[in-house]
Amino acid sequence: MRVRTLHTWNLPYQDAVRVQRRLSQKIRETPLPGPVRTIAGADVSYTRRGREVYGAVVVFTFPDLILIDKAFASEAMEFPYISGLLSFREAPVLIKAFRKIRRRPDVVIFDGQGMAHPRGAGLASHMGVLLDCPSIGCAKSRLVGVHGPLPEDKGSTGALTHRGRLVGAVVRTRQGVKPVFVSPGHAITLPEAIRLVLDCCRGYKLPEPTRQAHLAANQLRLDAQATIALRSP
Numbered sequence: 001m002r003v004r005t006l007h008t009w010n011l012p013y014q015d016a017v018r019v020q021r022r023l024s025q026k027i028r029e030t031p032l033p034g035p036v037r038t039i040a041g042a043d044v045s046y047t048r049r050g051r052e053v054y055g056a057v058v059v060f061t062f063p064d065l066i067l068i069d070k071a072f073a074s075e076a077m078e079f080p081y082i083s084g085l086l087s088f089r090e091a092p093v094l095i096k097a098f099r100k101i102r103r104r105p106d107v108v109i110f111d112g113q114g115m116a117h118p119r120g121a122g123l124a125s126h127m128g129v130l131l132d133c134p135s136i137g138c139a140k141s142r143l144v145g146v147h148g149p150l151p152e153d154k155g156s157t158g159a160l161t162h163r164g165r166l167v168g169a170v171v172r173t174r175q176g177v178k179p180v181f182v183s184p185g186h187a188i189t190l191p192e193a194i195r196l197v198l199d200c201c202r203g204y205k206l207p208e209p210t211r212q213a214h215l216a217a218n219q220l221r222l223d224a225q226a227t228i229a230l231r232s233p
Contacts, residue, residue, distance in 0.1 A: 041209025
């Protein structure tokens with residue numbers, strides 16, 4: 001899969017912020033161009049010690065969610081943890097994995113924020129622009145914004161607003177389980193993003209594409225650590 005090169009990654013804080021502000025001008029909240037037939041999930045796993053990071057991309061048919069492609073990558077992480085700059089930690093290894101994908105998905109769901117971000121350019125939005133592909137942010141926690149009470153029923157949704165602007169939704173994907181935070185990444189509308197996340201849930205809190213990507217990235221990390229342990233004297 002082709003990935004654009006728009007900037008370098010190991011940047012000082014202020015330069016990284018400037019990159020996000022420039023990218024925010026390229027992000028579109030527009031309807032999908034056609035029916036969704038394939039959907040991907042992407043996630044990253046970290047080692048507790050050391051700098052190695054592992055990325056996984058899995059592609060499924062939609063709506064039946066049959067796995068049709070997958071790719072993995074690893075590399076040494078250079079960028080420190082800074083709130084709001086997650087893409088500078090995770091995007092480099094995900095780009096390596098996406099470049100191995102043979103089947104370009106119609107939509108990608110990321111375990112991170114889309115437009116629900118201080119500069120409107122979270123991981124899902126950042127990657128959506130680089131991939132030139134519709135993308136969704138589906139995060140387990142809130143980065144910005146406020147919302148009202150949410151009913152306990154599966155499928156309940158509430159508006160997530162930031163500085164008076166609608167940036168996403170809080171979505172209950174399982175009865176009585178903490179909600180996820182869904183926001184458009186790039187080239188998709190919020191109602192479409194919510195619908196796709198709910199349609200991809202199969203009894204778990206997370207939509208199946210990102211859940212499977214999470215499991216795959218963790219397994220890649222465990223396998224790599226086991227190999228290193230075997231080689232140790």
